[in-house]
Amino acid sequence: MTEIRTPRLLLRRWYDDDLAPMADINADPDVMRWVDDGSVRDLDDTAEAIEQWEDEWDEEGFGLFAVELLASGELAGFVGLSVPEYLPQTLGAVAISWRFGSQFWGQGYASEAAHATLEFALQDRGLDRVISINRIGDTASENVIRKLGMKPDSEATHPQYGFPLSIHAIDLTEFQA
Numbered sequence: 001m002t003e004i005r006t007p008r009l010l011l012r013r014w015y016d017d018d019l020a021p022m023a024d025i026n027a028d029p030d031v032m033r034w035v036d037d038g039s040v041r042d043l044d045d046t047a048e049a050i051e052q053w054e055d056e057w058d059e060e061g062f063g064l065f066a067v068e069l070l071a072s073g074e075l076a077g078f079v080g081l082s083v084p085e086y087l088p089q090t091l092g093a094v095a096i097s098w099r100f101g102s103q104f105w106g107q108g109y110a111s112e113a114a115h116a117t118l119e120f121a122l123q124d125r126g127l128d129r130v131i132s133i134n135r136i137g138d139t140a141s142e143n144v145i146r147k148l149g150m151k152p153d154s155e156a157t158h159p160q161y162g163f164p165l166s167i168h169a170i171d172l173t174e175f176q177a
Contacts, residue, residue, distance in 0.1 A: 002057075004065070006116045009109060011065035011079060013057065014050050018066050021075040022046050025101040034138040035099070037161050056082060062125055067100070067113050076104040079113040081121055084133055089156050090167065093131045094121065098144070105140070111147045118148055122172045129171040136164040149174060 004011040025031055026041035026049075041049070057063035064080030077100035084095045096117055098110050121127045132150055134141040135158075150168035158165055 002065075002120075004116045004120055005070070006112050008070055009076070009113055009116070010068040010070055011113060011116060012068060014054055014066045018075050019043065019047055019050065021101075022050065022066075022078070025075075025077055025099065028102055030102050031099065034135045034141065053078070053080070053082075062094070062121065064097070065113070065117065067098075067109065069104075069109075076100050076109055079110070079117050081117065081125075081127075081130070084131075086159065087133060087156060087165070088159070089154065090131060090133065093129070094127055095131045095133055096121065096148075097132070098141075110140075110144045114144055114148055118170070118175065122170075122175050127172075129169060131167055131169045133165055133167050136166050142166075149176060 002013065023043045023046040026046050029040055032038055032040050053064040060083065062081040064078045064082065067076045067079055068074065069076055077098065079098040081094050081096055084090045084093065096114060098114055100110055118130060121130050131153065132145050134145065145168045148170065150170045153167045153169040156165045156167060157163070
């Protein structure tokens with residue numbers, strides 16, 4: 001089982017007990033504001049998503065980690081790697097993404113978890129390049145992307161919702177562990 005420990009976080013596969021707290025995160029309009037069309041997700045939607053994330057682990061050898069706070073054992077959200085099949089311009093790429101409950105914002109958890117995941121991708125999984133796709137205007141995600149050392153790569157339009165996206169990238173030669 002793949003786990004990563006950082007000074008404050010445990011990145012791990014999903015447990016059954018993670019469903020309710022992740023559903024609470026997905027039900028928060030502030031959290032979901034920049035995700036797809038901004039709609040919140042319910043318990044069933046979240047259960048289906050976690051199942052898909054776990055399937056991706058089995059199929060790809062990577063996926064979205066549940067992020068647990070070491071100090072309290074609380075589920076803070078997720079961070080991880082996925083293949084962004086919805087965006088034709090990025091076919092063949094692996095993207096890093098994250099989502100945290102609003103009570104965990106502003107404490108550096110997303111940057112800490114994302115950095116550990118990027119190191120996992122480039123050093124453990126042997127990927128030579130990782131991208132990040134974010135909705136233009138999502139400054140919190142842009143800050144994390146900048147802290148990861150990712151550079152602007154291109155722009156796109158979300159094929160389903162029509163809003164502008166920014167694509168950043170980093171390759172193994174640029175990454176500093």
